[in-house]
Amino acid sequence: MWLFVCIVLQSAPPVQGYNYSMVPVNTTVYMGKSTTFTCSIVPGNGMLNFTARLPLNSYTLQCPGKNLNFPSMSLYGSCDNKPNQNTASWQMSNIGSDVNGSAFICSGDGLDVQVGYLWITGASKYYLMLFGCVMGGFFGILIIFGVTYVSLKRSERLQECFKGKPEEEDDIEGVEEETIKD
Structure with missing residues (x-):
C-alpha cells in the first residue's frame, strides 16, 4: 500500500x-x-x-x-x-x-x-500661480485707473476735451449793477 x-x-x-x-x-x-x-x-x-x-x-x-x-x-x-x-x-x-x-x-x-x-x-503651486495672476490683473487695472484719474485732474487740455462745448454765460456783473441802481 x-x-x-x-x-x-x-x-x-x-x-x-x-x-x-x-x-x-x-x-x-x-x-x-x-x-x-x-x-x-x-x-x-x-x-x-x-x-x-x-x-x-x-x-x-x-x-x-x-x-x-x-x-x-x-x-x-x-x-x-x-x-x-x-x-x-x-x-x-x-x-x-x-x-x-x-x-x-x-x-x-x-x-x-x-x-x-x-x-x-504640485496642485497647490498651480492655485498659487492662478491667485497671483488674478491679483496682479486686479492691481494692474487699479493702477491704470489711478494714473488716468490723476492725468485728467492735472491736464487742462484733457479737461477741456472731456468738458464738451462751453455754454453761453450770462453777464452776471451787468445784472448786479442794475439792481444796485434801483
Missing part, C-alpha cells in the same frame, strides 16, 4: 502556485507628468485582472487579453504575456489633479488583492 501511495505521489505533477513578481505601489507625481503602474504574476499562464479605479469611472484590464486605450483621458492599459510571467500595466500621461487618489487594483488567480494609489503633488 505505501509503495502504491509513493508511486502515485511521484507520478503526479506538482501543483504550481502563482506568486506576484511585481505589485502596484503608491506613487506620487507632479501635475502634468506621467506614471506607470505594473502588476505581474509568475508563472505566466495565470489570469490577471488589473483595475484602474479613477474618481469618475473604473477600467479593468484582463491579461491575457487585449490592450485598452482611452486617449481622451491619457490612460493606456497593456498586457504582456510570456510563458514565465504575465504582466499588466496602466500608463497615465499628462496627469491632472482630477485623478488624485486613484487606485490601481491587481488581483491574480488565488492571490491576495494588491493596491497602489496615485497621489498628485
Whole structure:
C-alpha cells in the first residue's frame, strides 16, 4: 500500500502556485507628468485582472487579453504575456489633479488583492500661480485707473476735451449793477 501511495505521489505533477513578481505601489507625481503602474504574476499562464479605479469611472484590464486605450483621458492599459510571467500595466500621461487618489487594483488567480494609489503633488503651486495672476490683473487695472484719474485732474487740455462745448454765460456783473441802481 505505501509503495502504491509513493508511486502515485511521484507520478503526479506538482501543483504550481502563482506568486506576484511585481505589485502596484503608491506613487506620487507632479501635475502634468506621467506614471506607470505594473502588476505581474509568475508563472505566466495565470489570469490577471488589473483595475484602474479613477474618481469618475473604473477600467479593468484582463491579461491575457487585449490592450485598452482611452486617449481622451491619457490612460493606456497593456498586457504582456510570456510563458514565465504575465504582466499588466496602466500608463497615465499628462496627469491632472482630477485623478488624485486613484487606485490601481491587481488581483491574480488565488492571490491576495494588491493596491497602489496615485497621489498628485504640485496642485497647490498651480492655485498659487492662478491667485497671483488674478491679483496682479486686479492691481494692474487699479493702477491704470489711478494714473488716468490723476492725468485728467492735472491736464487742462484733457479737461477741456472731456468738458464738451462751453455754454453761453450770462453777464452776471451787468445784472448786479442794475439792481444796485434801483
